[in-house]
Amino acid sequence: MLGEASRIHLAADLDVLTRKQLEEIQQSNLARTVEALGKNPAAAARWPGALDVRVARDLARLPLFSPADLQSTCPPGTEDLVLGDGGSGLALRSSGTSGRRKVLYHSWEFVERVAFLGARGVLGALGSSPRRIANFLYPAELNGAFSFAQDVTRLLDAMAFPMGSSALASPETPEVLRDHSVDTVICSPSAGIKLLTEDTAGALAAVRNFLYIGEILGESRERQLAEARPDLRVRSLSYSTSETGPIGYQCAYQSGSTHHLHEDALVVEVIDTAAERIQPDGRVGEVVVTTLTDSGMPLLRYQVGDEGYIETGACLCGSAARQLTLIGRVRQSVNVDSTTISQELVMDRLAGLGITDPADCQFQVLTHETGFSIRLLVSERTPSGLTVDDAVAALRGAYHMQRVFTAPSYRGLTVERVDSSRFHHTDRGKVPFFHEHHTD
Numbered sequence: 001m002l003g004e005a006s007r008i009h010l011a012a013d014l015d016v017l018t019r020k021q022l023e024e025i026q027q028s029n030l031a032r033t034v035e036a037l038g039k040n041p042a043a044a045a046r047w048p049g050a051l052d053v054r055v056a057r058d059l060a061r062l063p064l065f066s067p068a069d070l071q072s073t074c075p076p077g078t079e080d081l082v083l084g085d086g087g088s089g090l091a092l093r094s095s096g097t098s099g100r101r102k103v104l105y106h107s108w109e110f111v112e113r114v115a116f117l118g119a120r121g122v123l124g125a126l127g128s129s130p131r132r133i134a135n136f137l138y139p140a141e142l143n144g145a146f147s148f149a150q151d152v153t154r155l156l157d158a159m160a161f162p163m164g165s166s167a168l169a170s171p172e173t174p175e176v177l178r179d180h181s182v183d184t185v186i187c188s189p190s191a192g193i194k195l196l197t198e199d200t201a202g203a204l205a206a207v208r209n210f211l212y213i214g215e216i217l218g219e220s221r222e223r224q225l226a227e228a229r230p231d232l233r234v235r236s237l238s239y240s241t242s243e244t245g246p247i248g249y250q251c252a253y254q255s256g257s258t259h260h261l262h263e264d265a266l267v268v269e270v271i272d273t274a275a276e277r278i279q280p281d282g283r284v285g286e287v288v289v290t291t292l293t294d295s296g297m298p299l300l301r302y303q304v305g306d307e308g309y310i311e312t313g314a315c316l317c318g319s320a321a322r323q324l325t326l327i328g329r330v331r332q333s334v335n336v337d338s339t340t341i342s343q344e345l346v347m348d349r350l351a352g353l354g355i356t357d358p359a360d361c362q363f364q365v366l367t368h369e370t371g372f373s374i375r376l377l378v379s380e381r382t383p384s385g386l387t388v389d390d391a392v393a394a395l396r397g398a399y400h401m402q403r404v405f406t407a408p409s410y411r412g413l414t415v416e417r418v419d420s421s422r423f424h425h426t427d428r429g430k431v432p433f434f435h436e437h438h439t440d
Helices: 019-038 056-061 067-073 108-126 145-155 165-169 173-179 189-197 219-228 343-353 388-396 399-405
Strands: 090-093 103-106 132-135 159-162 184-187 209-212 233-236 239-241 245-249 258-261 266-272 285-291 302-310 323-329 333-336 339-342 361-368 371-379 410-418 434-438
Touching (some): 019 056, 019 285, 056 266, 103 108, 108 145, 108 209, 108 233, 184 189, 219 233, 245 285, 266 302, 343 361, 343 388, 388 410, 399 410
Parallel strands (some): 132 184, 209 233, 361 434
Antiparallel strands (some): 090 103, 239 245, 245 258, 333 339
């Protein structure tokens, strides 16, 4: 079922490899990547020195490749990064959370490899294959998550129920899942919370696995699921991006935002961006990924936009694959009347009010004809009784928020404690921390 996916060698099971064996496979695949770049001078030119790379640590000599760099080199503007003729494959577009959307031309071989890694990760997380899988991810519009889940289901030899994100609002959905004894649900964290915790009639009793993708689940939502469904196994379907494919997976011993790395398929560095050096294990930095591929669009030292750290200890599962723990997106911020407000600043001030999980709040900036106002949404999981005065007093202690509150066009702040399903969601089901809305 899970055979070799392509010319890039992938192990059927990372758990059986020693650290030395894993590094040998990684080095062999890195050599294939460099060889492929050598046949495409336009691609190699994007990373001066790439053709001299021999081992993974040599990558540190290459320049970083940012989302802005990818924007300037992605199709349809140019196909400089496409290996081969680019005549067949799958076109995907990133969600745009870190800037203008980027288009990737993935070869069919790379797509097969992505599905292979996804299926291998699910087996690592659950121990055996689920039998009936409902896919509630957002389809179409050059979004790859839905088709990724379908491809993974096919490789697992399971029954696929392609529901799509719109089915989450259908009153018939619980009945469909019940009648067909669906045992596994794939969707975004916020959608999964609503679907699985509001099942008061027990229609989803057969669902034993919740596999999420697209954003960090968060401790608060994890606790809510555990309280409502203590029998439910909750795992990340994959730590993945449209640009790189799967980066990590969770084994049976992992939860939260910690993943084993697919080190036979890519190289992950955690770096101090300012000093341009690799962080020691245990130290937080920016996640940088090099895909190992000889087809599609290679990416060397690509800044995926996340922060995290490499765990210093070994996992209880015994795998030699290193563990990466994510802590959030890099530089999440919003510009409010010429003042930049970061997520870190807001969460630091709200911590004194008992709000410690970014998944429990959303900072909305509403632009009116006569100015702007702020609406702070907090979830039902936060302490009750939070008032506008409490929020203003807490936020005012930060210099940049004080500038916002004293701006001539500021029209006020409101606080609403709502069900988290009422937070603004993107078309693909993600819940951004900041949301800007223009009212007429």
